[in-house]
Amino acid sequence: MRPLEPFRRLHATIGKFGILFLAIVALFVATPQLIAGRGHVAILGVLTGAVLVAGLYAASPGLSSILLGLALAVGDFAVGRFAFAVDLRWLVLLQSLFWFGxxxxxxxxxxxxxxxxxxxTEETLxxxxxxxxxxxxxxxxxxSVVEIALPGSFATPDGPAFTWADERSRAGEFxxxxxxxxxxxxxxxxxAVTPATGFARNLASLEAMIGQIYLAVVIARLVxxxxxxxVEPTGGPE
Known part of the structure; x- marks a missing residue:
């Protein structure tokens, strides 16, 4: 079987955006179990890696996008484990910035x-x-970038929530x-957490505004x- 054949079959069935949607939904479904500590932290790496591969494939379908996504996902997972093995907080910050970009x-x-x-079309939707x-x-x-750079930006009702002390705490906190x-x-x-500083609250408000503006603009575009x-004419002038 050719390397791209499974993606081509899935692409033919649900489309490239359907693949990405399924990857995101899988992360959603697993999140409660991972937060509760009922799943191995490696699952988070696999699921986020699947979103990365599916996202790059949706942006530019082809074997090169799949290979690039897999390489980046493996590299991201390795950097994360190394960062906590040697306690290099700045690597975790760079990892989040990489994902953001x-x-x-x-x-x-x-x-x-x-x-x-x-x-x-279905693809547009x-x-x-x-x-x-x-x-x-x-x-x-x-x-996560803000919390790592400015500890205490997000908290629970009982006080600071994030320590980023080890691999499991990092997974749960993210x-x-x-x-x-x-x-x-x-x-x-x-x-379970809320913005605890003015900057974090402004960032949260910005996300809320972007979400509302996006919905308004996209719905207007589709309509x-x-x-x-x-109303487009179907024929030429009489």
Whole structure:
């Protein structure tokens, strides 16, 4: 079997954005178990790596994107383990910045699909949905960068929540920020941690505004495409 054949079969069934959506949903489903300590921390690395590979593949389908994604995911996992083995906090910061930059690139590329589309298709809707979910992931990594650089930026009602002391605490603490980010994005507010400083609260408010603006702009764009398709002349001048 050729290396790309499984992706081609899955692509043919649900599309490249469907693959990315499934990867993000798998991370969502596993998050409560990982936070509760009922799963191995390596699962987080596998699931986030799957999002990375699927995101790069959605942005630019091809074997090169898959290989690049796999290489970056393996490198990211190795850097994370090394950072905690030798207690290099700055490596964890660089790791979060790497994820932030990579996901921004993926979102920018996928947005091009949405705004260049001349008709509303399943691919267009899938791209729009994936971007919305990726905004939540980008904000989660932005929160982790802030918390690592400025400890105490996020806290629980009982006080400071984050220590980043070992691999398991890092996984749990990032997942708490992950839940916080999507709570802000969806407006549900369900999270065990909250922004504890003015800068962190401003960052959370920025995510909420970006989410609302994104929905308004994308819905307007999709409606505009549909209206244009209906009123577009079907023939030449009489």
């Amino acid at each position: 990579t996901l921004v690139y993926v979102v920018a590329t996928i947005l091009g699909v949405v705004f260049r589309s001349r008709s509303v 899938g791209a729009a949905l994936c971007v919305y979910l990726l905004i939540g992931m980008i904000a989660a990594f932005a929160f 997942l708490h920020l992950f839940v916080l980010s999507f709570g802000i994005l969806s407006g549900s507010g369900f999270a 505009g495409i549909q209206v244009a398709a209906k």
